[in-house]
Amino acid sequence: MDCQCDRKQGNKLIDDAVPADLLRQTDRHPCYSFDAHHKYARMHVPVAPKCNIGCNYCNRKFDCVNESRPGVTSEILTPEEALQKFILVKEKLSSLSVVGIAGPGDALANWTETRKTIELVKHTAPEIIFCLSTNGLLLPEYAGEIIGLGVKHVTVTVNSLEPEIGRNIYRYVNYQGKMYKGEEAAARLIANQLAGIELLTRSGILVKVNIVMIKNINDVHIPEVVKKVKELGVFITNIMPLIPAPGSAFANFPRTDTKELNEMRNICQVDLRQMYHCRQCRADAIGLLGDDRSSEFKLPADGNNISPAEDVKKAV
Ligand code: CLF
Numbered sequence: 268m269d270c271q272c273d274r275k276q277g278n279k280l281i282d283d284a285v286p287a288d289l290l291r292q293t294d295r296h297p298c299y300s301f302d303a304h305h306k307y308a309r310m311h312v313p314v315a316p317k318c319n320i321g322c323n324y325c326n327r328k329f330d331c332v333n334e335s336r337p338g339v340t341s342e343i344l345t346p347e348e349a350l351q352k353f354i355l356v357k358e359k360l361s362s363l364s365v366v367g368i369a370g371p372g373d374a375l376a377n378w379t380e381t382r383k384t385i386e387l388v389k390h391t392a393p394e395i396i397f398c399l400s401t402n403g404l405l406l407p408e409y410a411g412e413i414i415g416l417g418v419k420h421v422t423v424t425v426n427s428l429e430p431e432i433g434r435n436i437y438r439y440v441n442y443q444g445k446m447y448k449g450e451e452a453a454a455r456l457i458a459n460q461l462a463g464i465e466l467l468t469r470s471g472i473l474v475k476v477n478i479v480m481i482k483n484i485n486d487v488h489i490p491e492v493v494k495k496v497k498e499l500g501v502f503i504t505n506i507m508p509l510i511p512a513p514g515s516a517f518a519n520f521p522r523t524d525t526k527e528l529n530e531m532r533n534i535c536q537v538d539l540r541q542m543y544h545c546r547q548c549r550a551d552a553i554g555l556l557g558d559d560r561s562s563e564f565k566l567p568a569d570g571n572n573i574s575p576a577e578d579v580k581k582a583v
Pocket residue numbers: 297298299309311334335365366367368369398399400422475505544545546547548556
């Protein structure tokens with residue numbers, strides 16, 4: 268997709284509310300800072316295969332679409348393998364500033380592995396910025412631990428505020444051993460997302476909200492989502508196009524047009540800083556946003572480490 272490199276972003280009111288040391292850290296984060304994305308690299312460690320919700324734009328054979336292009340399958344690593352790979356990448360990639368967990372399922376639906384990975388990497392390289400991406404269902408449960416681990420950057424995908432809209436986006440939500448469907452599922456998810464975001468922002472975490480723009484489903488509702496998350500103290504929103512994934516419920520939906528996407532971002536920019544340079548990268552992406560080098564750093568295959576994302580209901 269277009270990089271939109273000619274665009275600058277900013278929101279001085281929010282910048283003024285963020286402590287200077289955190290803003291300095293964010294200046295090295297290629298997704299949160301437009302200026303950083305040509306200079307600083309991120310590395311995703313794919314330690315989170317399970318997911319606890321069913322998005323209609325997702326084909327669960329592949330990475331989480333909330334943070335990735337559809338149709339991409341990443342290898343799965345254990346936390347120890349992730350550390351091993353991190354050490355290798357850090358040696359070769361001096362621009363590496365961020366380690367992120369963005370699937371291939373949901374970072375919090377695999378909390379044991381996610382937490383262990385953060386601990387291992389932080390122990391080895393305390394200066395590394397940690398970044399998590401989640402659908403937000405388990406945020407109320409884990410926000411305290413995320414804060415305690417010193418993570419300062421969290422992305423939550425919020426596609427709607429209304430269960431009537433959300434029911435058309437989510438097939439089910441599997442929460443605390445109970446399967447929710449329809450409006451009830453969407454209501455559960457939305458309530459947890461908003462409560463979780465507030466817990467994070469109140470503790471000084473910089474939250475990015477991803478929104479998948481789906482024509483005739485949530486597109487006209489997006490400005491309301493942006494206004495609401497701004498109220499909750501979110502730092503930036505990333506409005507992403509729907510790229511219909513083969514095999515997903517939205518396989519035959521139209522791909523969101525780049526022009527319409529940018530028009531929506533421009534409308535929302537009045538309220539909140541917008542990301543224009545997202546590359547919808549893989550759950551095992553490595554390098555600058557525009558220069559994926561993940562193929563250079565594959566761990567030796569044991570014939571067993573390529574695995575599609577899984578549903579939590581099957582995996583636990
Ligand atoms: Fe990764 Fe996401 Fe952190 Fe960035 S990606 S977990 S915030 S370090 Fe970045 Fe990739 Fe777009 Fe995500 S370009 S898909 S916004």
